[in-house]
Amino acid sequence: MKQTLVLMLSACAMALVLDLGGARAQTCPSPQPSCSTSNSTTLAQGSGTYVCTQVGVSNSNTVAGAVVVITLNGAGAGTFSAAQNNNGTGSTFTDFSAPAAFTYCINADGTGYVFPTSGCPLAGVFDNAVSTVFQEGRLIDTTEGNAEAIVCNHS
Numbered sequence: 001m002k003q004t005l006v007l008m009l010s011a012c013a014m015a016l017v018l019d020l021g022g023a024r025a026q027t028c029p030s031p032q033p034s035c036s037t038s039n040s041t042t043l044a045q046g047s048g049t050y051v052c053t054q055v056g057v058s059n060s061n062t063v064a065g066a067v068v069v070i071t072l073n074g075a076g077a078g079t080f081s082a083a084q085n086n087n088g089t090g091s092t093f094t095d096f097s098a099p100a101a102f103t104y105c106i107n108a109d110g111t112g113y114v115f116p117t118s119g120c121p122l123a124g125v126f127d128n129a130v131s132t133v134f135q136e137g138r139l140i141d142t143t144e145g146n147a148e149a150i151v152c153n154h155s
Contacts, residue, residue, distance in 0.1 A: 056148025
């Protein structure tokens with residue numbers, strides 16, 4: 001059975017999380033958010049590898065897309081690698097990047113955050129109504145002025 005994880009991210013955060021772009025001006029929440037009830041059980045519910053497609057528009061109206069592989073270790077750490085198109089023309093993709101690390105937390109109620117090594121955190125809601133592994137999640141970038149969607153399948 002395939003499981004689906006839908007991630008909502010902004011172009012700016014996605015560029016930072018996936019190491020797709022250069023430096024950008026950012027307005028992040030202060031103080032930084034955190035999870036209050038994240039524990040080993042909720043972290044394990046996110047465990048697995050997800051293959052994703054990503055499309056977004058930055059606050060400068062630049063369209064970017066990527067194929068992303070995300071792996072969550074079930075203990076609050078993960079890696080990602082992306083083949084992407086951030087040139088706005090839609091015709092050229094770069095090869096997959098070397099895996100890069102991030103951390104995450106998931107509260108008992110299914111809310112949580114992804115923390116890239118640089119940039120703003122991503123706020124999320126995760127759903128595991130069908131099994132002990134999350135079937136779906138939605139992340140929203142906390143960086144002001146961007147919008148992006150990533151759809152992932154867990155096998």
